[in-house]
Amino acid sequence: MTELLDVWFGQAKAGVLRRDEAGALSYAYDVGYLAGREPRAISFAMPLQEPAYADRIVRPFFSGLLPDEGARQRLAGALGISAGNAFGLLEVIGGECAGALSLYPAGAAPPSDDDGIEMLTPARLEEILGRLRERPLLGGEEGVRLSLAGAQDKLAVCVEGEGIGLAKGGRPTTHILKPFVQTLDGTVENELFCLRLAARLNLPVPAVEMRQGGAVPFLLVERYDRVLHEDGTIARLHQEDFCQALSVPPELKYEDEGGPGTDRSLDLIARATARPAADRLTFIRMLIFHYLVGNADAHAKNYALLYRGKSPDLAPLYDVVCTAAYPRLAKKLAMGIGGRSVPDTIQLQHWLTLVPDTRGAQRLLIKDMSDFAERVKGEADALLTAFEEAGITHEILTTICRVIETRATHLLRIAAKT
Numbered sequence: 001m002t003e004l005l006d007v008w009f010g011q012a013k014a015g016v017l018r019r020d021e022a023g024a025l026s027y028a029y030d031v032g033y034l035a036g037r038e039p040r041a042i043s044f045a046m047p048l049q050e051p052a053y054a055d056r057i058v059r060p061f062f063s064g065l066l067p068d069e070g071a072r073q074r075l076a077g078a079l080g081i082s083a084g085n086a087f088g089l090l091e092v093i094g095g096e097c098a099g100a101l102s103l104y105p106a107g108a109a110p111p112s113d114d115d116g117i118e119m120l121t122p123a124r125l126e127e128i129l130g131r132l133r134e135r136p137l138l139g140g141e142e143g144v145r146l147s148l149a150g151a152q153d154k155l156a157v158c159v160e161g162e163g164i165g166l167a168k169g170g171r172p173t174t175h176i177l178k179p180f181v182q183t184l185d186g187t188v189e190n191e192l193f194c195l196r197l198a199a200r201l202n203l204p205v206p207a208v209e210m211r212q213g214g215a216v217p218f219l220l221v222e223r224y225d226r227v228l229h230e231d232g233t234i235a236r237l238h239q240e241d242f243c244q245a246l247s248v249p250p251e252l253k254y255e256d257e258g259g260p261g262t263d264r265s266l267d268l269i270a271r272a273t274a275r276p277a278a279d280r281l282t283f284i285r286m287l288i289f290h291y292l293v294g295n296a297d298a299h300a301k302n303y304a305l306l307y308r309g310k311s312p313d314l315a316p317l318y319d320v321v322c323t324a325a326y327p328r329l330a331k332k333l334a335m336g337i338g339g340r341s342v343p344d345t346i347q348l349q350h351w352l353t354l355v356p357d358t359r360g361a362q363r364l365l366i367k368d369m370s371d372f373a374e375r376v377k378g379e380a381d382a383l384l385t386a387f388e389e390a391g392i393t394h395e396i397l398t399t400i401c402r403v404i405e406t407r408a409t410h411l412l413r414i415a416a417k418t
Contacts, residue, residue: 004106028052100238111170126214186396204316242300274311294324294403299334373411
């Protein structure tokens with residue numbers, strides 16, 4: 001028996017996701033949607049067309065809407081569904097995904113965006129933070145249908161001033177709530193520091209703040225795929241990560257496992273984005289920043305395309321953590337630079353592979369590397385002081401600053417060899 005889920009792009013039914021008796025997925029755009037005014041593709045990998053797309057293209061995209069790795073296993077266990085059953089998981093939690101898509105049983109209209117919100121008392125918030133470990137995204141809780149990619153336990157919420165609420169029905173969320181990772185000390189302070197540092201270096205990055213739920217620290221990261229209008233309504237912007245756009249299954253997100261590296265990422269930017277030259281430059285600056293702050297986990301699911309119109313732009317930075325601050329985490333970069341993934345072995349010639357073999361392009365890259373390396377140390381020290389003045393202290397912050405100083409010194413040394 002074939003099972004169906006309607007796929008909604010904002011307020012329009014874009015198509016139907018099918019699972020056949022063998023478990024294979026397919027996706028077909030709705031004929032009325034294709035004939036409508038300015039229909040938009042749900043993925044760069046699935047341009048508008050009448051014939052259905054097969055499992056090889058469809059599964060990586062829709063699986064990419066779900067949590068990764070351990071979070072997906074725990075969610076599936078809590079729901080009594082196989083972790084490999086992307087269709088079944090989206091049937092339960094696919095109401096509010098990254099981007100502008102939502103999935104509902106065939107024939108069921110999405111709830112109104114005006115549906116309710118449960119504002120959380122301090123006690124209820126603390127309870128939810130505790131439950132996220134066993135039930136990521138609060139999967140299965142009545143009225144909550146949220147899905148987010150990533151390996152970390154987190155939750156999409158609505159923030160109104162100092163209040164935090166759970167979206168019910170079809171209401172769009174505004175922020176991602178990220179508690180600390182139990183097995184790694186200081187991850188909240190770590191990510192807060194890295195994102196704030198990126199902002200100081202004028203990289204595109206969402207607003208982020210740190211709060212407490214009882215004794216539990218957590219981050220609130222503003223969703224860049226949501227827009228708050230003056231009348232209080234919230235619009236969803238579509239997005240997809242690089243794995244989705246390139247039809248790469250999320251479990252193969254690392255370059256060493258077949259995931260996109262810098263070459264495929266830069267090629268995607270050139271083919272897909274509205275401003276390929278500007279976005280290529282921004283992507284390379286993001287690579288430099290990840291290197292400087294010691295984030296070895298900047299894989300292809302941590303880069304995305306953001307659709308403000310028909311053609312996307314490169315999405316802001318997100319999920320930036322200094323992994324080098326944790327001795328037991330892998331040191332190899334998720335995306336190698338010029339074929340090198342061990343940070344200490346990356347030399348200037350490896351960085352130069354990111355740009356065309358012209359004197360002008362190489363000079364611009366070397367200038368960017370030098371500028372970032374020179375500025376990042378002073379900005380990191382100033383940010384550390386600002387954190388202390390705000391009462392945000394953790395020994396991990398000093399470790400991050402040491403990593404930054406070491407990496408910046410290395411970049412300046414190799415850039416000076418020209």
